[in-house]
Amino acid sequence: MFINLSDIKKNQYKLYFLLPAIILVSLFFILPIILNLFYSFTDWTTYKSGVDFIGLKNVIELSEEGMVWKSLIITFKYAIGVCIIMNLGALILALALEKTTKISTLLRTTLFMPVLMSSLASGYLFKAIFSNKGPLNNFLGFITGGNISFPFLGSVEWTIFFVILVHSWKYFGVPMLIYIAGLNLIPVELKEAAKVEGANPLQIITKIKIPLLGPAFTFSIITSLIGAMWSFEIPLSMVRGGPARTTEVLNMYIFNLFGSGRWGYATSVSLLLFLIICAIAFPLIIVLKKREVEL
């Protein structure tokens, strides 16, 4: 368990090459997390110059306020919804565009475009599309022959679903390409052999292609789940967490607390989000990795 200096010297790999990376990571990633742990239990605000230790008071007040639990549930709904819709959509498109032809390359290139857009910009775009007199309502009115004005962005039950859809729209290009790359790694002989044995296309997909996509699933499910737990630009730009705070995910709650100067509270919520992400990320990596080996 000690640094084997002779080994490193012999191979001439200088440890000081690591130093800039270690210093910057410690200073700007690890130190804030440690400080966050400390400030969670203080009354740090913009209104007061000193910072006092107040134990669990933040935690108690926050749980009494109730918004943190609501926000937590919204975050879970959001992350799970995004993870399912985005990966399912990406997988279906990847299966359709698996072969590299001129048309499929053109379609991949087109479908990837939302990834280039800023999340905030995609939120504003769909705020327009989903608005009461917007293109989508007009279209629905046109096909039904009536005058439709569905409150896509004003429904306490449904708005979160449309926000999830937009998040999935913005990011599905990356998992789509990852799945295509994964599908192209599957040996052609395997598919041919299955065909010769009389497997139908659906069986080839469920019995051969999907199981062999293991590593691609691991990577893309984890990154999309955690990405969705953390980002809040789309609910912010589409509906500002509304209506009635039904799309206010935890990180937007932190953003609002920060804006109102309640920094101690903000760090408490931040700690909660941190613990939840750790609790999800690490077991998930282990479970998904294990499945990969078994397959």
Next chain:
Amino acid sequence: MKKDLKKNVSARYFAVGLLAFIIILLPFWLILINSFKSLRESSILGFNLPSKWYLIENYSTVIKKGDFFRGFFNTLFLTITTIPSIVILGSLASWIFARSKSKIISIIYYVTISSILIPPAVVTSVKVLKILHIYGSYLGIILFYIGTLLSFSIFFTTGFIKSIPKELEEAARIDGCTNIQVFFIIILPLLKPIIVTVAIFLTLSIWNDFIWPFYLLKGDASNTLVLGLYRFVSSGERSINWHLVFADLILVNAPLFIAYFFAQRMIISGIMGGAVKQ
């Protein structure tokens, strides 16, 4: 049977093409065409051509009001200073991580790459930059970006370096190369494919970033493209002037879309290649 298969494939492409038209091209057309309309006409949010074109008026309003050029150069500056730093420092560290057999180094490796999954702490990052007296400045956010995004570069590059035979380095050493020469002459050029992948992802996330410029920049420095867009929309009255918002959307996103137009092949294969390596 072959004919059937062909029909099947073209039906599939037709379906995906239709989908791409509806969910990608129509929304983009909506932005583009409404950015050329008058306030009154754009408020209907139609797909038709404008009855009168307000191209120069709308775009010059946004460029002046939103101080577009400053935003553009600020964003460009952030992107082109941060990415090479991350790539070089990350590759240097990855080289050691990939070659070292020490347990401690491997623990440091796992702690370092954990920041791929674990997001930074928001409020106390502001605090740390304040303590270091670099809060609100470019130096602050650049160092912060390097510290939090290095993990991404290290994760992708370390695996890649492991596949490079050590003999290459040894041969260079015998020829009298120093360590730093071995790195820059032998290793770094071989890393080109993975560096392209990493740089693409970093460009997308830094260029389009909202959260960190919002928290960490102050005053004039904080005029990045995305923050400019945010302030422009937030400062509006209750109703949104879609013609101007859409013109701003076009301007903010145009640079990356233009780059994509010229380098789409490299970008798509870069991402697919990076995915396969892992």
